[in-house]
Each structure stands twice: as structure tokens, then as C-alpha cells.
Amino acid sequence: EIVLTQSPGTLSSSPGDSVTLSCRASHNVARNFLAWYQQKPGQAPKLLLYSTSTRATGVPARFRASGSGTDFSLTIDGLEPEDLADYYCQQYASYPATFGQGTKVEIK
Amino acid sequence: EVFLVESGGGLVQPGGSLRLSCEDSGFTFDATWMSWLRQVPGQGLEWVADISPDGNTAFYLDSVDGRFTVARDNAKRSLSLQMNGLRVDDSAIYYCARGLIVVISPMSNYWEEWGRGTLVTVSS
Numbered sequence: 001e002i003v004l005t006q007s008p009g010t011l012s013s014s015p016g017d018s019v020t021l022s023c024r025a026s027h028n029v030a031r032n033f034l035a036w037y038q039q040k041p042g043q044a045p046k047l048l049l050y051s052t053s054t055r056a057t058g059v060p061a062r063f064r065a066s067g068s069g070t071d072f073s074l075t076i077d078g079l080e081p082e083d084l085a086d087y088y089c090q091q092y093a094s095y096p097a098t099f100g101q102g103t104k105v106e107i108k
Numbered sequence: 109e110v111f112l113v114e115s116g117g118g119l120v121q122p123g124g125s126l127r128l129s130c131e132d133s134g135f136t137f138d139a140t141w142m143s144w145l146r147q148v149p150g151q152g153l154e155w156v157a158d159i160s161p162d163g164n165t166a167f168y169l170d171s172v173d174g175r176f177t178v179a180r181d182n183a184k185r186s187l188s189l190q191m192n193g194l195r196v197d198d199s200a201i202y203y204c205a206r207g208l209i210v211v212i213s214p215m216s217n218y219w220e221e222w223g224r225g226t227l228v229t230v231s232s
Binding site for chain 1 (some may be wrong): 152153154155167169170203214215216217218219220222223224225
């Protein structure tokens with residue numbers, strides 16, 4: 001099983017800032033099969049990116065991601081108040097699919 | 109617009125059973141893998157089970173294997189999760205989610221479409 005560790009646990013930043021969230025895997029994530037989700041309070045998760053850096057339909061360009069192997073990151077450029085949410089990385093390179101424990105993004 | 113709608117959650121005693129359902133009002137139900145995932149309120153996400161488009165292949169989280177059974181009825185565009193031998197640590201919001209069209213071993217799924225979830229509480 002691939003264990004994903006996200007950091008920081010909580011991130012507080014001001015509107016307009018750029019923030020970077022980290023996701024580290026215990027083993028190589030083959031073919032960079034890593035996805036990112038956003039979950040706003042009281043809502044189901046929403047897919048942001050897959051295959052490390054491909055944005056899902058309708059996801060704004062301010063969400064970008066990169067990485068390979070065991071180290072991945074999600075950057076939000078120009079943080080907006082609506083970006084208040086929990087963000088999860090998920091690997092789908094092998095069963096079982098696993099998630100990181102999440103990063104909470106707070107808006108100052 | 110949300111096309112996946114879960115139902116069947118509720119309060120059940122430890123050792124009891126519950127059957128969750130997911131109805132799909134979209135257009136691609138029989139073409140994609142379907143999954144169940146869960147989340148303890150305030151905590152992280154956990155994959156539970158996958159089923160192939162034809163229903164012939166299923167995968168389970170180790171801790172539910174042998175207790176939970178995922179099934180689908182493509183004609184009715186519905187997905188189910190039969191949960192037996194429920195434990196307190198099975199308590200969570202259970203989400204139905206649409207996976208990929210093609211899954212080539214050993215890869216699993218990611219999920220672009222999710223339902224709103226149904227809450228399962230296992231308690232005496």
C-alpha cells in the first residue's frame with residue numbers, strides 16, 4: 001500500500017497569495033498517477049487534477065500541480081476566498097487507492 | 109448538477125447489516141467503473157470498493173473484504189453496497205463515485221463525479 005503524507009496540515013494565507021501544498025508518497029507512484037481533490041465544508045470532494053498535472057473539466061488555471069516519483073505538489077496562484085477548503089492528494093497507480101490526510105487551507 | 113444519489117444510510121447496531129444504494133441519472137453508468145468511498149466526518153477519505161462496468165470484477169478494502177459486497181444493475185443504473193457484520197469503525201459518510209472507463213492492472217481509479225453521500229452510524 002502506498003502511504004501519502006501531506007504537508008502542512010493547515011495553511012493560512014491572504015487573498016491573492018500563491019500557496020503550495022505538498023504530497024509525499026512512501027513508494028514511487030507509477031506513471032505519476034496522482035490526483036488532487038478539493039472538499040469544501042459540507043460538500044463532497046471535487047476532482048481538481050489527475051495524472052499529476054492535468055486539470056479536470058472546469059477547474060480554473062490558478063490550480064496547477066507538478067511532481068513525479070514520490071514528491072508532488074499543488075499550487076494555488078492568486079488565492080481566492082472561495083478556495084477555503086480541505087485538499088487531498090490520491091494515488092491510483094495501484095490498489096488500494098489511497099489518500100493523503102489532507103491540508104486545510106484557511107483564508108486570512 | 110449531481111447525477112449520483114445515495115440512499116440507505118442510518119443507525120445500526122454493531123454486527124448488523126445495511127444496504128446502501130446509488131442511483132445514477134447520468135448517461136454513462138454502464139461504461140464506467142463505479143466505486144464506494146467513505147469519510148468519517150471531520151476526517152480523511154478512504155476508498156472502500158470498486159466494481160467493473162460489467163459487474164464481473166470487484167475489489168475491496170482489506171478491512172471490509174468478506175463483509176461488504178458491491179453490486180450493480182446496469183439496466184436500472186444503480187449501484188449497491190451490502191454491508192454485513194458492521195463495526196463501530198465502519199461509521200462514516202459513504203459516497204458513491206464514478207470511476208474510469210478503462211482500468212488496466214495494477215492501476216485503480218480516480219473519481220470525477222461524486223454523490224452527496226449517505227451517513228452510516230454503527231452504535232449500540
